[in-house]
Amino acid sequence: MPASAVPRQAIWLRRVAWAILVVGVVLRGVIWAQQRSLYLDEANLLRNFTERSYLGLFRNLDYEQYSPPLFSVLIKGCLGLFGNNELSVRLVPVLASMFTLGLFFRQTQRWLAPPVAVFVLSFLAFGKVFIDYGTVCKQYATDGLAALALIEVAYYVGRGRFGAREAAIWVLVGCTSIWFSMPTVFVLAGIGIWYLLEAWQRQQWRAVGWVLGTGLAWLLGFGVYYLLLLQTNVKSNYLQQYHHEMFLAFPPHNVEELQLLAKQVGELINKTVGKTALAAVLAILCFPLGLYQLLRRQRFLACVLLVPIAACLAASALHYYSLMSRLVLFMLPLLLLVLGYGAQWLARQHKGAAWGVAILGLVVLANQQQLRYLGQAFQSDYADVRSALEYVAQHQQPGDAVFAYYNVAPVARYYTQEHTPGLPLANLTLQEPGSLPTAQDPFANGLLMLQQQGVRRIWIVYDREDEGPAHLAAAQGNIVARYPVYRGYALLYESKATVPQ
Known part of the structure; x- marks a missing residue:
């Protein structure tokens, strides 16, 4: 050379x-x-x-x-x-x-x-x-x-x-x-x-x-x-x-x-x-x-x-x-x-x-x-919870409850209470970490509590790809709507009957 x-x-x-x-x-x-x-x-x-x-x-x-x-x-x-x-x-x-x-x-x-x-x-x-x-x-x-x-x-x-x-x-x-x-x-x-x-x-x-x-x-x-x-x-x-x-x-x-x-x-x-x-x-x-x-x-x-x-x-x-x-x-x-x-x-x-x-x-x-x-949206190791919450906010009807289990609750809290502007989610339940005994299933317990309050239509936001919450909702009622997001989903669950208090 x-x-x-x-x-x-x-x-x-x-x-x-x-x-x-x-x-x-x-x-x-x-x-x-x-x-x-x-x-x-x-x-x-x-x-x-x-x-x-x-x-x-x-x-x-x-x-x-x-x-x-x-x-x-x-x-x-x-x-x-x-x-x-x-x-x-x-x-x-x-x-x-x-x-x-x-x-x-x-x-x-x-x-x-x-x-x-x-x-x-x-x-x-x-x-x-x-x-x-x-x-x-x-x-x-x-x-x-x-x-x-x-x-x-x-x-x-x-x-x-x-x-x-x-x-x-x-x-x-x-x-x-x-x-x-x-x-x-x-x-x-x-x-x-x-x-x-x-x-x-x-x-x-x-x-x-x-x-x-x-x-x-x-x-x-x-x-x-x-x-x-x-x-x-x-x-x-x-x-x-x-x-x-x-x-x-x-x-x-x-x-x-x-x-x-x-x-x-x-x-x-x-x-x-x-x-x-x-x-x-x-x-x-x-x-x-x-x-x-x-x-x-x-x-x-x-x-x-x-x-x-x-x-x-x-x-x-x-x-x-x-x-x-x-x-x-x-x-x-x-x-x-x-x-x-x-x-x-x-x-x-x-x-x-x-x-x-x-x-x-x-x-x-x-x-x-x-x-x-x-040229495309970045895919991180975490679910797109915001898109799921935005979908719920756009499609929520009067009387619908929104349930954010303990892993989603901090993100839901941020976008509804701290982010500028905040998402207009009504009747939102934020499940606090450690609020349940470890033997209890957080989803089952959360849905049961809402049903006991007389709520029939419940939005669930989930930050994983597994179908556990969807199967639980389908077993207890009807899935009215479902919206997939990256590494998660939002679904609307309608219980078959309210649970007496």
Whole structure:
């Protein structure tokens, strides 16, 4: 290959990377503008923001929700400025997702060869998990932004010298970031270790003191945060049970735990590069190579990428942090950079290996990308409850009751009582979580209570694809109308006779 072809190829690939960045940003904007229905956790989280003052956001939230206080303040601010609607409440996360993509573009261009940079950037730009959780009213997108932003600050601040100025910057940045995104403690651990190793190797003992002092300030800041907000959640039996299979099963003590560990590793691969055999081959081939090469050649990246990953996994093994996909979203860009570093080294060893990695990467990427949602409604992991409620509001007749069971009730409450404008649903029954003994069926009990009140026509909104409620309604009366929505449905049930009180 002529020497002049190399710059031309690099320029062409950089343009491709810019195109991927632009399309990725547009894709997020399009999905945000679609204003898809809120889901259960979003509705419960927003209820905290409407019921509390700004100061009230700096303590444990209600309705089984958690949110970093500074993130909560930003969302509540958007509610005050732009009203309570899907565009307003998701504005901060979608902007965070866009800026995350921009930072990742910058970092891949800096640390990876142009072909690999394009390949790795594409996964973040078009991967479903990044798009889905980058366009919902939760803190996961801001977790990713905070992680990459801290790494970017570390690249520029304190390289070669760490004194009072650098310590002051990092005390402010680090302690603030913890209140904005809890997983940043893992990233700060990697950054602190890198600064300490650099100062120690150069025998800059004053710098060692400043680094240790900065780390102590971070620990104190996190300690306050833990005591005020995390301690209750960490010790919650409900959360421990709910996340039981998402705590890293390491070290495995039996066959079942070994199988669970394999499943957990597979899920990390799935969320990073896709759920196919070829994706697993790509990850198993390139990630260990990237790990090895970073430890050998790149101390900075080894610290800021590998230490946060290891710290997160260690916290999970100790049952302090769940590996649920949305909670490790901050870590997935770091995994992609490690994987890209391994793919880059492998491709440089042999021309055949380069073509093999390229073809494998393209096949895996083609299966993972979500570009079709530029022209159609995005399909998330949650039901389109809003469309079902809108259908009921349009077709409800005088005397009709609407029954929202406990899983739908928070969303129904949001769209009827908090959203601007609210849906005009009359005679709405919201079933509160935990209001029934576990032995009772929530649907059967809810329908029975309405029948005892003399109601014959009952609208049911359901957020699953199974037919249990429909079969129950058909067994006790007639289904007058049914409206399917994505991953759910609404139906009008007319009982055969009212139940005497």
